[in-house]
Amino acid sequence: MKRMMLSLLLMLPLPVLATPPLAPESVLQINNRFTDQNGQDFVLASRRGNTQLVAMFYTSCRYVCPLIIDSAFGVERSLSADERRKLHVLLVSLDPARDTPEALMSVVAKRHIDTRRWTLARTDDAGVRVFAALIGTRYRKLSDGDFNHTSALVLLDAEGRVLARTETLGAIPDPEFLAKVKRALQQ
Amino acid sequence: MRSVLAALLLVPVIATADDGFVRVPQGTLVSVLKYEDNLAPQNIDSFEIMRAPVTNAQFLAFVRTHPQWQRSQVSPVFAEPGRYLSHWQGPLQLGPGVLPEQPVVQVSWFAANAYCEAIGARLPVWNEWEYVAAADTLRRDARQDPAWREGVLAWYSSPSNQPLAAVAQRPANVYGVYDSHGLVWEWTQDFSAMLVSSDNRTQSDPDKAQFCGAGALSIKDKEDYAVMMRVAMLSSLQAVNSTANLGFRCAR
Numbered sequence: 001m002k003r004m005m006l007s008l009l010l011m012l013p014l015p016v017l018a019t020p021p022l023a024p025e026s027v028l029q030i031n032n033r034f035t036d037q038n039g040q041d042f043v044l045a046s047r048r049g050n051t052q053l054v055a056m057f058y059t060s061c062r063y064v065c066p067l068i069i070d071s072a073f074g075v076e077r078s079l080s081a082d083e084r085r086k087l088h089v090l091l092v093s094l095d096p097a098r099d100t101p102e103a104l105m106s107v108v109a110k111r112h113i114d115t116r117r118w119t120l121a122r123t124d125d126a127g128v129r130v131f132a133a134l135i136g137t138r139y140r141k142l143s144d145g146d147f148n149h150t151s152a153l154v155l156l157d158a159e160g161r162v163l164a165r166t167e168t169l170g171a172i173p174d175p176e177f178l179a180k181v182k183r184a185l186q187q
Numbered sequence: 188m189r190s191v192l193a194a195l196l197l198v199p200v201i202a203t204a205d206d207g208f209v210r211v212p213q214g215t216l217v218s219v220l221k222y223e224d225n226l227a228p229q230n231i232d233s234f235e236i237m238r239a240p241v242t243n244a245q246f247l248a249f250v251r252t253h254p255q256w257q258r259s260q261v262s263p264v265f266a267e268p269g270r271y272l273s274h275w276q277g278p279l280q281l282g283p284g285v286l287p288e289q290p291v292v293q294v295s296w297f298a299a300n301a302y303c304e305a306i307g308a309r310l311p312v313w314n315e316w317e318y319v320a321a322a323d324t325l326r327r328d329a330r331q332d333p334a335w336r337e338g339v340l341a342w343y344s345s346p347s348n349q350p351l352a353a354v355a356q357r358p359a360n361v362y363g364v365y366d367s368h369g370l371v372w373e374w375t376q377d378f379s380a381m382l383v384s385s386d387n388r389t390q391s392d393p394d395k396a397q398f399c400g401a402g403a404l405s406i407k408d409k410e411d412y413a414v415m416m417r418v419a420m421l422s423s424l425q426a427v428n429s430t431a432n433l434g435f436r437c438a439r
Contacts, residue, residue: 024262024263024264025262025263025264026262026264027264029262029264126304126309129300129376129377130297130300132379133296133297133379133425133426133427134264134426136425138379138380139379139380140222140377140380140381141380142222142224142225143224143225144224148380
């Protein structure tokens with residue numbers, strides 16, 4: 001009897017193992033291939049499950065991009081240790097031509113970034129266009145290879161839905177945005 | 188011998204099947220858009236572009252094979268529910284008021300981008316679009332001709348509540364491209380790159396810190412109202428938006 005039950009059980013589909021599809025509002029559903037600072041490929045759907053900050057940047061950017069990293073640090077510093085542990089950060093490069101995993105890693109080293117929670121990533125041109133459009137970043141490549149771009153920190157919930165965004169950058173976080181980060185981390 | 192040569196000359200040069208694209212030769216473009224970092228005429232590499240905007244029939248075939256782009260299934264991050272393809276009778280029916288040969292409209296940038304990727308192409312960049320759209324039936328750059336300008340402007344000033352005509356009903360330009368003007372507005376791959384965003388148009392501190400480096404945009408030829416209107420329209424859109432007179436074509 002026991003054996004029969006077991007074999008019956010084995011014939012049933014295993015709903016626990018099947019991943020339910022992402023929420024329709026999730027920006028993590030694009031299939032473009034991303035590569036992190038270690039050279040590991042991933043798709044955005046693999047980042048499901050954590051509240052995260054996302055932004056776009058590029059490594060050779062001298063003016064605003066360091067400020068984007070400062071801003072994410074600023075948010076982190078304003079959180080409790082518990083909250084901080086739960087918040088992940090994804091920075092995606094606008095500059096696939098120059099931002100190899102090695103270039104991304106150099107920023108990790110220079111800015112003392114904790115890669116247990118932070119990911120610096122690149123994707124191809126098509127991926128950059130779609131991802132930028134999804135998180136509302138406008139950009140244009142300049143003739144000298146630099147970029148003109150709008151800058152924002154975007155807060156995603158664990159499903160990848162956009163909860164909030166701020167274009168107020170700097171080490172002191174935008175209070176309204178920070179409140180939304182804290183609220184998201186409580187859930 | 189001479190007759191053999193003459194016969195050879197009569198053989199059509201194009202050997203491949205026509206898939207709706209035409210090759211546009213390399214050249215230079217003095218864009219109406221003047222960027223601080225890019226003042227000289229810009230080189231345009233040779234590329235291929237669709238002769239006509241993508242039609243309802245073509246887009247219907249695409250959503251049949253790519254159900255995630257049917258209006259009943261599309262994710263709201265990729266297209267606005269209630270607007271995207273809202274003029275069709277159903278997710279897979281055009282209905283009596285919508286002709287297969289009309290250009291498809293009410294498509295988001297994401298949907299247009301996905302269509303072009305699905306046929307192994309891409310959306311044209313703005314410079315490519317402007318380069319092609321500068322031509323008339325005889326000249327590659329007709330933009331200085333007041334008569335040409337008036338003709339283009341006439342469309343922009345005509346009411347847009349008429350049903351859209353079918354594509355390719357009026358003469359093609361010198362490249363063999365139809366409907367650059369006079370039918371629908373078109374998405375470009377880099378529509379969001381123009382950075383003439385609402386933030387810049389309002390007087391509320393145009394927050395320079397938003398941008399990495401220089402490269403501000405101004406309009407070079409203020410007489411070219413038609414193109415300025417396109418720029419203003421495209422730069423006011425988000426990739427998820429769609430409108431009743433905005434379509435697209437692909438390039439490669």
